[in-house]
Amino acid sequence: MGESSNATGEKAKVYEVDELLKNLKLHGEELNEVILGQEEVRRWPAVKWLAAGKILTGKPYSMQPLKNTLMAAWSPAQDVTFHELGTNLFVLQAHYLGDWKRIMEDGPWLFRGCALMTEPFDGATIMPKIIPSGVEVWAQIHRIPPLFRKKEVIEQLAQRVGKFLAADGVAVQTRTGVFHRVRVKLDSSKPLTRFVPLTLEGSERMFLQVQYEKLPKYCEHCGLMGHTYLECGTGEHGEDERQFGPWMISEEMYWKPGTPGVRARFTTRDG
Numbered sequence: 001m002g003e004s005s006n007a008t009g010e011k012a013k014v015y016e017v018d019e020l021l022k023n024l025k026l027h028g029e030e031l032n033e034v035i036l037g038q039e040e041v042r043r044w045p046a047v048k049w050l051a052a053g054k055i056l057t058g059k060p061y062s063m064q065p066l067k068n069t070l071m072a073a074w075s076p077a078q079d080v081t082f083h084e085l086g087t088n089l090f091v092l093q094a095h096y097l098g099d100w101k102r103i104m105e106d107g108p109w110l111f112r113g114c115a116l117m118t119e120p121f122d123g124a125t126i127m128p129k130i131i132p133s134g135v136e137v138w139a140q141i142h143r144i145p146p147l148f149r150k151k152e153v154i155e156q157l158a159q160r161v162g163k164f165l166a167a168d169g170v171a172v173q174t175r176t177g178v179f180h181r182v183r184v185k186l187d188s189s190k191p192l193t194r195f196v197p198l199t200l201e202g203s204e205r206m207f208l209q210v211q212y213e214k215l216p217k218y219c220e221h222c223g224l225m226g227h228t229y230l231e232c233g234t235g236e237h238g239e240d241e242r243q244f245g246p247w248m249i250s251e252e253m254y255w256k257p258g259t260p261g262v263r264a265r266f267t268t269r270d271g
């Protein structure tokens with residue numbers, strides 16, 4: 001966990017519990033565990049609206065500015081509490097269903113251009129079992145031929161972009177054709193998908209363009225989210241080495257109506 005400052009400003013070492021347990025011999029009452037029955041625990045009300053959170057960035061940050069940015073974007077009806085668990089890992093808890101739904105479903109939420117990643121957490125372990133690693137976004141699949149504009153085809157195409165969550169249902173008309181909007185969870189360890197191939201058996205393969213609505217910071221060199229091409233490797237990437245670019249982002253006029261924080265991203269320093 002690194003270091004923290006004590007009252008005199010000196011750096012004090014923070015001891016990791018796992019490291020201590022490896023070397024210490026526990027005795028007596030220290031080994032006499034408190035046992036809770038499954039039945040008993042099942043009768044308790046579930047801990048509500050709790051999620052593990054992580055920011056998709058390699059850079060250090062402090063919790064207070066993070067909390068300020070997110071609270072300003074969410075404008076929750078009740079307070080949302082944050083508890084740090086370690087470096088770039090925290091637990092957040094909403095206290096009102098409407099706030100919870102907004103936090104979990106209306107993202108991506110950005111902090112300094114980087115995405116907040118969340119996973120529901122049941123609160124039954126010291127550390128969450130699932131560490132957040134995905135970013136939910138709206139993506140558009142463009143110019144699907146009319147014959148293939150079927151729910152099952154759109155879902156399969158969406159699975160090539162990320163984990164399919166929902167389809168918007170209606171086709172949206174633009175100046176250059178029609179697109180279908182899908183909600184997907186992007187895997188933060190994989191480059192962004194620019195095209196999805198579609199082939200009718202015996203016919204030529206078609207490449208359907210994917211565009212994204214509100215997207216966090218991404219790299220035009222390697223296509224990963226969380227850094228820019230200037231922060232990738234040595235940062236020296238010529239135009240021809242930049243395989244990803246702003247053409248992957250949909251014009252804002254075609255974003256899903258009601259996407260929160262659309263303007264805020266460009267007008268606030270942290271948004």
Ligand SMILES: [Zn+2]
Pocket residue numbers: 219220221222223224227228229231232233
């Ligand atoms: Zn990169």
